[in-house]
Amino acid sequence: MTRESVLQAIDEHDAVGQDAFLATYGYLPARDYLLVHEAKEYDSKAIAGVAHRFEYGRPCSRMSSTGVSGRQWRGSPEPGSR
Numbered sequence: 001m002t003r004e005s006v007l008q009a010i011d012e013h014d015a016v017g018q019d020a021f022l023a024t025y026g027y028l029p030a031r032d033y034l035l036v037h038e039a040k041e042y043d044s045k046a047i048a049g050v051a052h053r054f055e056y057g058r059p060c061s062r063m064s065s066t067g068v069s070g071r072q073w074r075g076s077p078e079p080g081s082r
Contacts, residue, residue, distance in 0.1 A: 001051045009050035010037055022046055 013021045022029065027046035035044040049060035 001048065001055050005051040005054035006035075006047060007037075008054045009047045010042060012050060013042060013047065014040075018043070021050075025050055 030043040033044045035042040052060045
């Protein structure tokens with residue numbers, strides 16, 4: 001997934017709020033890993049699943065995103081870091 005798709009998911013999250021964002025896509029609040037972007041915390045799997053939607057046209061389901069990458073998400077990648 002790209003930085004741009006992650007930022008699009010974050011923008012959607014910010015526009016509708018956490019509860020509506022999670023409910024829309026069927027995610028639960030994060031228990032273990034949070035994504036931090038601009039000093040705000042986000043549910044990492046939900047953001048990754050919705051970022052997948054912007055990349056491939058449909059979000060990952062909550063079940064298919066378990067262990068998205070096996071890494072802890074600590075924030076959006078900086079430009080040129082990939």
